[in-house]
Amino acid sequence: MEEFALRIQNLTKRYKGFTLDDVSIALPTGCILGLIGENGAGKSTLIKSVIGGVKPDAGVIEVLGCDNHSADFTLKKEEIGVVLDEACFPNALTVRQVNLMMRDVYRGWEEKTFLEYAERFALPSDKVFQDFSRGMKMKLAIAAALSHGARLLILDEATSGLDPIVRDEVLDVFNEFTREASHSILISSHIVSDLEKVCDYIAFLHKGRLLFCEEKDLLLEQYGLATLRREAFEALDKKAVLSAHDTGYGVEALVRRELLPAGIKAERASIESIIIAMAKEGKK
Numbered sequence: 001m002e003e004f005a006l007r008i009q010n011l012t013k014r015y016k017g018f019t020l021d022d023v024s025i026a027l028p029t030g031c032i033l034g035l036i037g038e039n040g041a042g043k044s045t046l047i048k049s050v051i052g053g054v055k056p057d058a059g060v061i062e063v064l065g066c067d068n069h070s071a072d073f074t075l076k077k078e079e080i081g082v083v084l085d086e087a088c089f090p091n092a093l094t095v096r097q098v099n100l101m102m103r104d105v106y107r108g109w110e111e112k113t114f115l116e117y118a119e120r121f122a123l124p125s126d127k128v129f130q131d132f133s134r135g136m137k138m139k140l141a142i143a144a145a146l147s148h149g150a151r152l153l154i155l156d157e158a159t160s161g162l163d164p165i166v167r168d169e170v171l172d173v174f175n176e177f178t179r180e181a182s183h184s185i186l187i188s189s190h191i192v193s194d195l196e197k198v199c200d201y202i203a204f205l206h207k208g209r210l211l212f213c214e215e216k217d218l219l220l221e222q223y224g225l226a227t228l229r230r231e232a233f234e235a236l237d238k239k240a241v242l243s244a245h246d247t248g249y250g251v252e253a254l255v256r257r258e259l260l261p262a263g264i265k266a267e268r269a270s271i272e273s274i275i276i277a278m279a280k281e282g283k284k
Helices: 043-051 073-079 095-105 111-120 134-145 164-177 192-198 216-222 230-234 271-283
Strands: 004-015 018-028 032-036 058-063 080-083 152-156 184-188 201-206 209-215 223-228 241-246 251-256
Touching (some): 004 043, 018 043, 032 043, 032 192, 043 058, 043 152, 073 080, 080 134, 095 111, 095 134, 111 134, 134 152, 134 164, 152 164, 192 271, 201 216, 201 271, 251 271
Antiparallel strands (some): 004 058, 223 251
């Protein structure tokens, strides 16, 4: 079995006014990697490059051990489930008709699995796709992605626009998928709390540059929130501070734990607070 489900090395794609610049990311097999970034950061460009929808200007991409520019990648796509930010099925089809269509698309189509997911997601059997809510459309796309023996799911804003209850249900399905050691997920989202729940690794794209790709738990160990008197804050090494604000009673600072003096404690920081601070730091 390959050590990595996905390896991206020095990926570069240039557009007028924007460049996805020299991005390298590795997703170990059996893990979930969350791709975070503001709108326009390059998340969709990266994902489209991985699945072959965009031709990069430079870089190497290996998916499930296969170069995605090789002739073998066409066959490898059978093992990749893709859900983009808009579900695309013919408007006039019902769930059962989608099932019949997908049987002709994938050699490994699992009809029983698909219909079980459709029932679990409470998808109506008599409605046509154009009458589905956004949540129903995304759940249909996810059910299809999970029903042809995929080992890698690639999800671009698949939870965007869903209500919290539906999002939680979908995240549970993703966790179940990766209980199988050979299954992996790359998921992009601007809902950072969702990714913090399920991801093993976090990659942060900002204005086309990769600011970090780290194990989530290691990231949370590296940074923390410290509440300090102003005098204590002023005495800190400035390299220890990512961001700070005056609370009126003192200073709350996002800090690098390793650079704190002995005796100063830092509480757990959220992934969201870390990436916001890094984005602001990157503007300086």
